[in-house]
Amino acid sequence: MTTIYDVALRAGVSISTVSRVLNSHPYVKDSTRKRVEELLAEMNYVPNYNASSLVRKRTKTIAVMLPDISNNFFATIFLGIEEKASQNGFVVIFGNTSEDVNKEKEYMHMFLERRVDGIILDPVSVKGETLRPILNNEVPLVLIDREIVGMETSLVSSNNEKGASELVEYLIERGHERIGLITASKETSVFGMRNRGYYGALKRAGLEVRDEYIKVGTKPVQEVGHSLVQSLVECDPAPTALFAANNGLAIGAAHGLRELGYTVPNDMAIVCFDELDNGAVLDPFFTSMNQQAYEMGVKAADLLLKQISKELNVTKKIYLDPHLFIRRST
Incomplete structure (x- = not known):
């Protein structure tokens, strides 16, 4: 994960200068500020607002992003994730992206700032353009429900x-x-x-x-x-x-x-x-x-926890069969 030291080295400035740029300190030359800001974006630097996590290396927190929590399917997925995470001593934080790529991007940055140990995502972005900070910072990631063609990451979905x-x-x-x-x-x-x-x-x-x-x-x-x-x-x-x-x-x-x-x-x-x-x-x-929504959530959380603990070092894709229920609309 990119650190303030990496940015300072690339920019040819001191760590304190990078810190001043991050904190919008007025006493930084415009040219220096511009160069540092460009490098911060290029290197996908994410500020650390939970310094204690650097000491323990783990926050015991995973983030979940789903498109519409008011939909029973996604709510049931979340329940499966949360119960599996809780059984393993992890806390779950949540972002409802509302089928909005910009909200997905905002939550992504917010959760990385909090140094979550891993992320479960039902992506709105169809080409994975919002996932670059996760991949570049090597944060464990599992996609659920929707997959992104050509992206090698673990997935739990349906047939x-x-x-x-x-x-x-x-x-x-x-x-x-x-x-x-x-x-x-x-x-x-x-x-x-x-x-x-x-x-x-x-x-x-x-x-x-x-x-x-x-x-x-x-x-x-x-x-x-x-x-x-x-x-x-x-x-x-x-x-x-x-x-x-x-x-x-x-x-x-x-x-x-x-x-x-x-x-x-x-x-x-x-x-x-x-x-x-x-x-x-x-x-x-x-x-x-x-769809087996609850089971999808449990399996996604299980894959993520195994990635976090280094028990799983390869991508794995799981597809569950949905079941037909016949009722009175036909």
Whole structure:
């Protein structure tokens, strides 16, 4: 991890000069300040606000960043992480990134400043641009749910393509041939895989993949699902069934259909990825492909703790099978 000594050496100045720059001290020449600040950014220097951790080398703290803690799937993941960490004497601190790359970047810097021992991340950034400080500082990292193509880091996720295929195949078995899809950008790994599962199931059944039946939103949240389904029903003919790529999109779609006078499943059947919150008031309850969220959290925490203790020195990827739950929305 880059230290103040490293920066001072590269800049050709004293440690006290670097310290003054870090603390915005006025008595530093502008040219010197600029050179030091450029090196601080280039070398991914992270200030240490927990000096005692340098003595013990460990803070017994791990950080978790998830896109939407109000979503039952992510809340259950967090519960699994927290319980596994607690059993091993670690404290968990949390950042809700709200599907926002800038918030992800802010939390990343904040947690590194606190010298956490490791990080579990469900990334919003699709190319891993926010992860450079973690990798450069060699902080143990485990990705959960979403992966970043080409990045060699440990991962715990689901067999998303297989699960999506099974959902669409179930709709086809129920007699549906016009099946719509509401999803998020394929650049986000889980949605790209679920999209492929949808395409594959239709093609294997000899059904046409109709572009107008595929609606892609900016974020996988209720408000977007509400908007997308209202666009979908304008197709002529409209789909008789809908695959929502996550539960947030499904809830928004159900509300949107209800506002338009559609009933589920009589006018349109709905299936989705992920269980709903027990407090969700929806009738009928969705047929869904449920991921092993709690187990994902436990396994991610286990991988991270093994990295921190040096018990695991190689990357490991774990994919869990989701399970189909049939309910009254189909």
